[in-house]
Amino acid sequence: MKQFMDEHFLLSTDTAQTLFHEYAGKMPVLDYHCHINPREIAEDIQFENITKVWLGGDHYKWRLMRSNGVDEHYITGAASDWEKFEKWAETLEKAIGNPIYHWSHLELQRYFGYKGTLCKKTAKEVWDICNKKLQEPSMSVRNLIRQSNVTLICTTDDPVDSLEWHKVIGEDDDFQIQVLPAWRPDKSMNIEKPEYVDYINQLGSVSGIEITSFATLKAALLNRMAFFHSMGCKVSDHALEYVMYVPAPEDEVNSIFEKRLHGEALTADDILKFKTAFMLFVGKEYKKLGWILQLHYGCKRDNNYLTYRKLGPDTGYDCINNYAPSAQLADFLNALNQTDELPKTIIYSLNPNDNASIGTILGCFQDSSAIGKIQQGSAWWFNDHKTGMTDQMTSLANLGLLAGFVGMLTDSRSFLSYPRHEYFRRILCDLIGKWVENGEYPADIETLGKIVQNISYNNAVNYFEFDL
Numbered sequence: 001m002k003q004f005m006d007e008h009f010l011l012s013t014d015t016a017q018t019l020f021h022e023y024a025g026k027m028p029v030l031d032y033h034c035h036i037n038p039r040e041i042a043e044d045i046q047f048e049n050i051t052k053v054w055l056g057g058d059h060y061k062w063r064l065m066r067s068n069g070v071d072e073h074y075i076t077g078a079a080s081d082w083e084k085f086e087k088w089a090e091t092l093e094k095a096i097g098n099p100i101y102h103w104s105h106l107e108l109q110r111y112f113g114y115k116g117t118l119c120k121k122t123a124k125e126v127w128d129i130c131n132k133k134l135q136e137p138s139m140s141v142r143n144l145i146r147q148s149n150v151t152l153i154c155t156t157d158d159p160v161d162s163l164e165w166h167k168v169i170g171e172d173d174d175f176q177i178q179v180l181p182a183w184r185p186d187k188s189m190n191i192e193k194p195e196y197v198d199y200i201n202q203l204g205s206v207s208g209i210e211i212t213s214f215a216t217l218k219a220a221l222l223n224r225m226a227f228f229h230s231m232g233c234k235v236s237d238h239a240l241e242y243v244m245y246v247p248a249p250e251d252e253v254n255s256i257f258e259k260r261l262h263g264e265a266l267t268a269d270d271i272l273k274f275k276t277a278f279m280l281f282v283g284k285e286y287k288k289l290g291w292i293l294q295l296h297y298g299c300k301r302d303n304n305y306l307t308y309r310k311l312g313p314d315t316g317y318d319c320i321n322n323y324a325p326s327a328q329l330a331d332f333l334n335a336l337n338q339t340d341e342l343p344k345t346i347i348y349s350l351n352p353n354d355n356a357s358i359g360t361i362l363g364c365f366q367d368s369s370a371i372g373k374i375q376q377g378s379a380w381w382f383n384d385h386k387t388g389m390t391d392q393m394t395s396l397a398n399l400g401l402l403a404g405f406v407g408m409l410t411d412s413r414s415f416l417s418y419p420r421h422e423y424f425r426r427i428l429c430d431l432i433g434k435w436v437e438n439g440e441y442p443a444d445i446e447t448l449g450k451i452v453q454n455i456s457y458n459n460a461v462n463y464f465e466f467d468l
Contacts (some may be wrong), residue, residue, distance in 0.1 A: 001209070002201070004117070005102070005105055005106070005230070007021070007424060008178070008182075009102075010386070010423075010426040010427060010430050011426055011429060011430055012430055012433070012434070013430070013433040013434060013435070013436075013437045014231075014433075014437070015303070015432075015433035015436045015437050015443065015445075015448070016121075016426075016429045016430040016433025016434070017429075017433075018433075019429040019432060019433060019445075019448055020425060020426055020429040020430075020452075021427035022449065022454050023449035023450075023452050023456075024425040024426075024428065024429050024431075024446075024452040024453060024455075024456045025422065025425060026239070027151055027425075027456040027457040027458075028149045028150065028151045028451055028456055028457055029148060029150045029151065029410075029418055029457070030150075030151055030460045030461060030464075030466070030468075031150055031152065031154065031257055031410045031418070032152070032154045032182075032235060032238060032410055032460055032464060033154060033156070033182065033294065033408065033409040033410070033411055034153060034155060034410045034411060034413075034417075035155070035156050035258070035298070035411070035412065035413045036147060036153070036154070036412070036413055036414070036415060037067070037155075037165075037413075038155050038165040038166055038169060038179055038181075038358055039165045040141050040167040040415075040440070041141055041142060041145070041153075041169055041175075041179055042169050042172075042217045042253060043141075043142055043179070044140045044142045044167040045140065045141050045397050046054050046134070046135070046139065046140050046141075047134050047139070048081075048134070048187065048206040049081050049082075049085075049127075049131045049134065049244065050126075050127060050131060050134065051081035051082070051084050051085045051128035052081065053090075053105075053134070053415065053416055054085075054088075054107075054414065055084055055085065055088055055417065056413075057314075057413045057414075058237060058313055058412075058414060059316035060100055060307075060316075061091075061100060062075050062315065062316040063077065063316040064091050064092075064095055064100060065087060065091045066096065067091075068090070068091040068094060070087045070090075070091060072307075074087040074305070075087075076311055076315065078086065078468070082127065085123065085127055086120075086127075087124050088117050088121075088275075089119055089120055089122070089123035090120045090123070092104060092118050092119065092411075093119035093120060094116070095419070098385070099384065099385035099386065099423070101340065102423060103419065103420060103423065104118060105117065105118070106406040106419035106422060106423060107416045107419055108130075109148075110419050111133070111139070111144070111208070111416055112129055112130050112133050113133075113152070114126060114129055114130075118151070121193045121412050136233030138402060141415050142177075144415045144416065145177055145319050145415065145418075146177070148418035148419075149418075150177055150418060151177060151178070151468050152177065152178040152179075152180065152466055152468060153177065153179045153180070154176070154180050154181070154182040154234075154235050155179065155180070155181055155182060156182050156184045156237060156453060157181040157182060157183065157184060157228070157237060157322055158184055158187060159184075159185050159187075159188060159203060159206075159224040159225075159228070160199075160202050160203055160206045160224070161181070161222060163181050163227070163228070163231050164233075165181060165349075166180070167179050167231070168233055170231075170232070178232070178466070179467075180232045180233060180234065180235075181228055181231055181232070181233045182233060182235040182236065182237050183225065183228050183233055183235070183236040183237065183291070184236070184237045184239075185221065185236070185282065186200065186237070186238065186239050186407070187199045188198050188200070188217070188221060188278075189204055189278045191256075191257070191260050191266065191271055191274050191275070192266065192271050196260065197260070197261060197263075200217070201216075201223070202263070203220050203221075204216075204220055207219075207220035207221075207223040207224055208223070208399060210222060211260075211347060212261070213254050213257065213258065214250070214253050214254040214277070215241070215254070216255045216281070217257065218281055220413050221282070221285075222285065224295070225285060225289065229289055232467070233291070234290065234291055234292060234464055234465065235291060235292045235294065235295040235464065236286055236291050236293055236294060237296065238279070238293070238294065238295055238296065239296050239297075239299070240295060240296065240297040240298070241297060241298075241299070241321055241323075241324075242297050242323060242324040242325060242328070243279075243295055243297055243324070243328055243329040243331075243332050243347075244272045244275055244276050244279075244319070244328055244330040244332070245276055245328040245329075245331040245335065246269065246273050246276045246328075247273070247276055247277070247280075247335070248273035248276070250279065252273065253273060253274055253277040255275045256270045256273060256313065257274060260274075265358060267297075269375065273447055276332070278375065279332065280335060280336065282334075283332075283336045283341065283343060284336065284339075284341040285362065287336070287340075287341045287342065287343040290465070291307075291343060292343065292345070292346060292464060293343045293344065293345040293346070294343065294345075294346045294348070294377070295316060295329075295346070295347050295348065296348045296350075296377075296380065297324055297348070297349055297350070298320060298321050298324050298348075298349040298350035298351040298354060299318050299319070299320065299321055299350045299381070300318065300319050300320070300321040301313065301318045302317055302318065303316075303317045303319055305318045319353065320350050320351050320382060321350065321351075322351060324351060325347055326353055326354070326357035326358075327362060328467070329347070329357075329358075330361050331366065332366075333361065333364075333365050334364075335346065337365055338376045342365060344370060344373050344374070344375075344463065345365075345373070345374050345375070346374075346375040346376075346377045346382040347362070347375065347376055347377060348376075348378070350381055350382060350383070352379075352383050352388060352392070355376070355391060355392055355395035355396075358376045359395050359396055359398070359400050360375060360399055361374070362374045362375070362376060362399070363399070363400060368403060370463065371401075371404045371459070371462070371463075372400075372401060372404035372405065372406070372459070372463065375404075375405065375406055375463070376392070376395075376396050376400070376405075377406075377409070378392065378405075378406075378409055378424070379391070379392040379393075380406060380411065381411065381447075384420070384424075386399065386427055388427075389424060389427045392430055393405070393427075393428065393431055394431070402451075402453070402455070403451045403454065404454075404459060405458045406455075406459070406460040406463050407424070407455045407459060407460055408420065408424035408425070408429075408456075408465075409458055417435065421456070423454050425452070428452060428455060428456070431454055432448060432451070432452065436448065444456055
């Protein structure tokens with residue numbers, strides 16, 4: 001029997017162990033997509049206790065606690081931090097087979113030196129160990145990032161954001177790790193949302209452009225893109241139900257936009273036409289700026305409306321959307337490609353059934369401008385577990401070029417989440433190690449070592465063209 005989460009955790013062959021310990025495990029972390037708060041980095045905050053850093057905004061953990069019948073009082077309610085942590089410990093011991101069990105124990109090992117297991121019996125012991133450690137200077141936000149061997153972070157930022165905290169970080173010579181904004185313009189596209197007109201007025205105010213038409217909306221967005229670009233932004237990100245392609249003439253799109261500004265009802269077709277025009281516009285601008293287009297889709301958000309009304313978004317009430325027509329994704333990319341305005345693009349679907357269709361679409365739009373110009377993103381959200389990562393990488397290897405893959409992203413709100421990259425790298429090395437030991441690829445450790453190092457870090461540096 002193997003020991004629980006020892007140095008060879010998830011590494012089932014000698015080749016896998018060599019690839020991880022001598023190559024992948026030593027690579028830095030490039031966090032090109034996350035949801036951490038740049039203000040907390042700028043202020044170099046110190047967390048009061050483990051609940052604050054671990055449970056404060058982690059809807060992965062909240063969902064598990066609800067599944068364990070824990071009352072909301074102990075999840076997002078007014079219970080004390082100790083009570084919340086105790087309920088989490090009681091839940092975690094039941095989470096066999098869930099990646100959160102592994103993530104949590106990797107974090108306890110890497111940041112707190114705790115080699116045991118967290119459960120109801122050990123909750124007080126772990127609480128005391130973690131809280132004592134969190135008071136040390138080495139556990140401030142900036143030092144957590146440093147000890148995680150992170151070289152660059154891309155946060156997620158709305159076009160109306162002032163980016164003031166990015167400026168503070170960038171001007172601080174004592175912190176060498178780059179923290180760059182990433183452009184997330186969902187609110188300016190989601191024309192069906194009840195708060196849309198209020199948001200457009202805010203965008204107009206921030207850009208200094210009165211937005212009365214689709215043309216002036218584009219002008220305001222261009223104004224903000226220029227500002228983000230001046231702050232080092234190289235990455236966009238879009239959260240979509242699916243990638244739509246329902247093209248319409250400019251005058252019809254403008255009419256749809258003006259109807260919305262005047263409070264008139266829109267049809268489902270109107271919404272799709274507007275969103276198509278919006279995405280085509282920003283895609284072309286990204287190509288001019290040299291930005292990356294990231295497309296995250298396949299999620300149905302804010303289910304369980306009763307609870308959503310109380311707690312708001314990003315609280316654990318999202319699920320996989322089974323509808324994502326691959327033909328429209330291909331048509332959208334093709335529309336940009338026809339005029340040589342297709343930027344580098346990373347495609348993520350929350351639905352693992354989309355792996356094969358994405359893999360075949362990639363091959364239609366690759367060219368000599370970059371290795372893997374069109375990427376399939378890493379197994380995302382509900383898929384970032386051993387099975388999901390293995391399936392995604394296997395599909396990519398079957399249908400494309402795994403060696404050109406840009407690898408893992410953190411996609412987290414927690415400063416303790418960087419061991420997810422270790423988890424990914426162990427799974428990557430185990431997958432490749434099994435292929436090698438099954439005679440499916442030569443046991444050329446030098447070549448294999450370069451492949452896993454590139455997927456772990458180097459490919460992302462080259463793909464995003466970060467100055468590191």
